[in-house]
Amino acid sequence: MSIITQALKDPRVHSLNEEVAGRFNIEYRHDPKSSHWGSEQTGPSSRLISYNSRCPAQSSLAHELLHFWVQGKGYRRVHGGYSSLGDGPFIRLLAALDNELQHHKMFPQFLKLGFDKREFYGDDAKEFEFAMRRALQEPPESIAQAARDFLLVIAPGGPLPGQTRSALRNRLLRGKKGRFRGKLTRIESIIAEWAQSPGFDAEDTLRKIFLEIEDPTKTWIAYSDLMSFPKGGFFIGEEFSLDDLP
Ligand SMILES: [Zn+2]
Numbered sequence: 001m002s003i004i005t006q007a008l009k010d011p012r013v014h015s016l017n018e019e020v021a022g023r024f025n026i027e028y029r030h031d032p033k034s035s036h037w038g039s040e041q042t043g044p045s046s047r048l049i050s051y052n053s054r055c056p057a058q059s060s061l062a063h064e065l066l067h068f069w070v071q072g073k074g075y076r077r078v079h080g081g082y083s084s085l086g087d088g089p090f091i092r093l094l095a096a097l098d099n100e101l102q103h104h105k106m107f108p109q110f111l112k113l114g115f116d117k118r119e120f121y122g123d124d125a126k127e128f129e130f131a132m133r134r135a136l137q138e139p140p141e142s143i144a145q146a147a148r149d150f151l152l153v154i155a156p157g158g159p160l161p162g163q164t165r166s167a168l169r170n171r172l173l174r175g176k177k178g179r180f181r182g183k184l185t186r187i188e189s190i191i192a193e194w195a196q197s198p199g200f201d202a203e204d205t206l207r208k209i210f211l212e213i214e215d216p217t218k219t220w221i222a223y224s225d226l227m228s229f230p231k232g233g234f235f236i237g238e239e240f241s242l243d244d245l246p
Pocket residue numbers: 063067099103
C-alpha cells in the first residue's frame with residue numbers, strides 16, 4: 001500500500017484522485033506476480049486497482065484512475081453480448097474496443113495533468129514494441145482480427161517511436177494484399193472522431209465500427225451481462241431474438 005500512498009502524494013495524481021474518489025469507492029490489491037497494473041468494475045460505484053512494484057507508480061496509478069474518470073463522465077463499459085461474428089472474434093474485438101475507446105478519451109487528460117506521452121502505459125519501450133510485434137507476427141485472417149491489431153497500433157501515447165508505429169500501421173494496411181485497407185482506415189477515422197467529440201456515450205461509435213466489420217450483422221452488446229438481453233444493452237443492426245441466432 002505504501003507505493004499507492006507514495007504515488008498519491010504526487011500533485012498530478014492527487015488532483016485526479018480527489019476528483020475520481022468522490023465518485024467511486026476504490027480498493028487496491030497488491031498483485032506482485034502480474035507484469036501490469038489493471039482495474040476492474042466491482043459494482044456500480046466500486047472499483048478495484050491491482051498493482052505491482054515493477055511499473056512506475058505515478059503514471060500507472062494515473063492511468064487506472066483516468067479509466068474511472070472516463071467512466072464517471074458517462075462512459076459505460078461493455079461486457080460481451082451476442083454476435084453473428086462468432087463468440088471468440090466478437091469478444092476479443094469488443095474487449096479491445098472497450099479498452100481503447102477509453103484510452104482515446106483519457107490520453108488528453110493524462111497530458112493535461114503534466115505527464116509525458118511515453119509514460120501512458122507505464123511499460124518500457126522494448127516490452128511494448130515486443131508485444132506489438134508479436135501481435136502482428138501472424139498476418140490477420142479476418143477483418144475482426146485485423147481491426148483488433150490495428151487498435152493497438154493506433155492507440156494513443158506510449159513509448160513506441162513514431163517511425164516504428166507507422167511501419168507497423170503500414171504493414172497491417174498492406175497485409176492480405178491490402179484487403180482490409182479501406183475498412184481499417186475508416187475505423188481509424190471513426191475513432192479519431194470519437195477522440196475529438198465532447199461526449200462519452202460510445203454506442204454510435206461502436207455501431208459504426210461493428211458495421212464496418214460486418215454488415216448486415218446480428219450483434220447485440222451488453223452493458224452488464226447476457227441475462228439482461230435485450231434491455232441491458234443495444235443492437236448494432238436490426239433487432240433479433242435469441243431464436244434467430246445459430
Ligand atoms: Zn488502460
